[in-house]
Amino acid sequence: MTSTPVIPAHLLPEDGRFGAGPSRVRPEQLAALAREGTRLLGTSHRQNPVKDLVARVQAGLARFFDLPAGYEMVLGLGGASTFWDSAAFSLVRSRAEHLVFGEFGAKFASVTDRAPFLERSHVIEAPAGSRPAGPRPEAGVDVYAWPQNETSTGVAMPVRRVPVDDALTVVDATSAAGGMAVDLAQTDVYYFSPQKNFGSDGGIWFAAFSPAALERVERIAASDRWIPDVLSLATAVENSRKHQTYNTPALAGLVMLDEQVRWLNEQGGLQWAAARTAQSSSLVYEWAESSPVAHPFVAEPEHRSPVVCTVDFDDAVDAARVAGVLRANGVVDVDPYRKLGRNQLRIATFASVPPSDVRALLECIDWTVAELA
Ligand SMILES: *Cc1c(COP(=O)(O)O)cnc(C)c1O
Numbered sequence: 400m401t402s403t404p405v406i407p408a409h410l411l412p413e414d415g416r417f418g419a420g421p422s423r424v425r426p427e428q429l430a431a432l433a434r435e436g437t438r439l440l441g442t443s444h445r446q447n448p449v450k451d452l453v454a455r456v457q458a459g460l461a462r463f464f465d466l467p468a469g470y471e472m473v474l475g476l477g478g479a480s481t482f483w484d485s486a487a488f489s490l491v492r493s494r495a496e497h498l499v500f501g502e503f504g505a506k507f508a509s510v511t512d513r514a515p516f517l518e519r520s521h522v523i524e525a526p527a528g529s530r531p532a533g534p535r536p537e538a539g540v541d542v543y544a545w546p547q548n549e550t551s552t553g554v555a556m557p558v559r560r561v562p563v564d565d566a567l568t569v570v571d572a573t574s575a576a577g578g579m580a581v582d583l584a585q586t587d588v589y590y591f592s593p594q595k596n597f598g599s600d601g602g603i604w605f606a607a608f609s610p611a612a613l614e615r616v617e618r619i620a621a622s623d624r625w626i627p628d629v630l631s632l633a634t635a636v637e638n639s640r641k642h643q644t645y646n647t648p649a650l651a652g653l654v655m656l657d658e659q660v661r662w663l664n665e666q667g668g669l670q671w672a673a674a675r676t677a678q679s680s681s682l683v684y685e686w687a688e689s690s691p692v693a694h695p696f697v698a699e700p701e702h703r704s705p706v707v708c709t710v711d712f713d714d715a716v717d718a719a720r721v722a723g724v725l726r727a728n729g730v731v732d733v734d735p736y737r738k739l740g741r742n743q744l745r746i747a748t749f750a751s752v753p754p755s756d757v758r759a760l761l762e763c764i765d766w767t768v769a770e771l772a
Contacts (some may be wrong), residue, residue, distance in 0.1 A: 403727040414756060415748050417730065419707050419736075420594045427653070439452060444648055445643060463664055470583060474639050477629075479591060490588065498546075501552040517669065528552055541615075548573075554697055569590075574595040574707055578675075579706060590606035590608070598749065670752040680704065683710065695708075706747060709744075725764070730760060732747075753769040
């Protein structure tokens with residue numbers, strides 16, 4: 400039995416959290432929690448100051464995303480996975496088309512596919528590590544859906560509206576939002592959970608809704624379809640307009656999110672964040688391309704995610720052992736997506752991760768690989 404190698408302290412990143420969600424929470428977010436907490440935690444979500452907090456987050460996100468006129472920032476409890484069920488009940492009229500190139504896109508596709516009141520979904524699939532050419536207009540489809548960033552594989556997909564009358568373009572931006580450029584006018588619903596680029600807690604979703612999406616929600620709510628109360632998007636819209644949620648939210652995450660959105664806007668907003676993740680991810684991909692034992696999992700450089708970098712290792716290197724050594728040294732959550740089953744490391748280069756820490760991580764990986772050889 401050999402003991403776990405100890406990485407020299409001078410090589411270690413300042414902060415060892417590189418997870419793709421939950422992700423690094425900046426110390427300033429925790430300080431905000433300590434500062435604001437006594438005033439906010441344990442008080443009613445139907446009163447100020449909690450409603451002010453929610454309104455501030457909504458306005459901060461609207462500013463960050465340059466929310467187009469007529470769009471609304473809606474929120475609800477349960478996270479992106481819950482949003483899939485809500486979308487099946489409240490957004491899809493009869494049939495959805497999904498681009499599936501990883502676990503998260505597949506999960507949403509499965510939700511609308513199995514909904515007994517909807518037609519079978521139209522699924523366009525591509526193998527892990529690649530992506531479909533794009534959405535294909537299809538008769539009877541009224542929602543076109545795909546993830547902007549497939550977190551399980553590290554593949555990014557462009558966000559461009561599907562030009563079909565009366566159809567909605569619905570984008571899962573859970574790991575993209577806050578770290579990848581987007582023009583919201585190209586979407587009808589752009590939804591995300593805040594435990595990725597926004598470095599907050601999960602359990603809640605936010606979504607920018609276009610006027611067409613708001614109208615769709617209203618029409619379906621007025622139809623005779625049964626919609627569970629907690630999943631109803633009409634109820635979420637109504638509550639969001641009052642800076643509330645239908646049922647009781649966890650407030651700590653909202654405080655941390657508020658601080659993160661404030662910080663991001665102060666740094667220069669989405670443009671700044673996208674430039675930073677581009678820089679950090681380039682460090683990883685360039686390192687992998689020049690490494691004798693590692694290479695980017697996503698073959699096509701244009702498809703590579705700027706926020707979730709997947710790196711395959713040759714058989715000579717046991718990536719799980721490398722991740723284990725890193726973890727023992729406080730550098731955590733670079734394990735690959737569990738169901739992908741590859742000899743791989745997955746490194747999140749979200750906006751909260753400074754490029755200097757990415758550089759340090761790569762040095763730690765090189766050191767560990769050499770040590771285990
Ligand atoms: C993390 C993630 C989800 C799931 O988010 P939850 O908040 O855990 O439901 C969905 N889609 C994508 C693209 C993700 O990265």
